[in-house]
Amino acid sequence: MGTFYQPQCVLIDTDTLNTLPDRELVSGIAEVIKCGLVRDAEFFEWLENNMYALLARDPSALAYAIKRSCENKAEVVALDEREKGIRATLNFGHTFGHAIETGVGHGLWLHGEAVATGTVMAVDMSYRLCWIDDSIVKRVHMILQKAKLPIAPPETMTVDMFKSLMAMDKKVADGVLRLVLLKGPLGNCVFTGDYDRKALDDTLHAFCKS
Template sequence: MEKLIARNPNALAYAITRSCENKAEVVSLDEKESGLRATLNLGHTFGHAIETGFGYGQWLHGEAVAAGTVMAVDMSYRLGWIDSSIVKRVDDILLRAKLPTASPETMTVEMFKSVMAVDKKVADGLLRLILLKGPLGNCVFTGEYDRKALDDTLSAFCKS
């Protein structure tokens, strides 16, 4: 991580190559985006809400998705789908990368809810989220979750 932050050319080339290979593998296994491919969007629903609510350009897309990933992980933990070691690991990695691990202070629960209600992952009025379930690396794309966990996560990351 330190080499990436220092912009070491070899470390950057390796990280970019591996990221492209990983994405290409997932896309090739799910060309029509029927499930697996959606896992590439972990953190994006919360992150897009941050970008919209906080104002585009205020944070980089990756910063918003990083904070959104922490929120998705928090919700997964609240649902009992992952254990605390995964929460800690995600937090530690993002902190080492010097990325945000919380939403902007100006984001409110209502801002999140209003933006997420019109997300492209809403189907038949139901917000579907990409969440972690089971060992690290296992994601689910689902609308079947306890709404209280979403409310609790939003409340934990927002002042109001």
């Protein structure tokens, strides 16, 4: 048993990022991209225009990306401290991503790498549901490729593996897999179990060989 207290202050020393290998840095950037995608279209556009600066570890670019990410997450957590609704939107791409992490064996893919691919799959499904237009799909592909992140799961992942692993996700309620999906203009998403199951099947089959 334990008790959680909100911190009085959070200090972030951006110089510590220089101790990370490039792959770890890029893994973290995947979560930053997700943040802009689900709730901050202006920030997402900034990321599109400043990705090379982030990869080059430009101090001012890193500081701004961290600041906006923290502000966005703080707003969500303040609205849903006990994670009963809107906070789940921060898990965009994670249901697919966690399945990849588990399916390939933890440690072989970094968390951000799996989330990046999960993001692409969630975007693909959102498009199949006709909830977003293809311009968003293209922008997501472009920014992740610019960040040198994977946009497809490993060939060892099958449709059946995805389904069995996703069925164990914490967002399953009453036997229904709830997903975070994009809906509407960039920066908008929904957390829902009300979607056409065929769209999920079509996405899985599009990304898996079997």
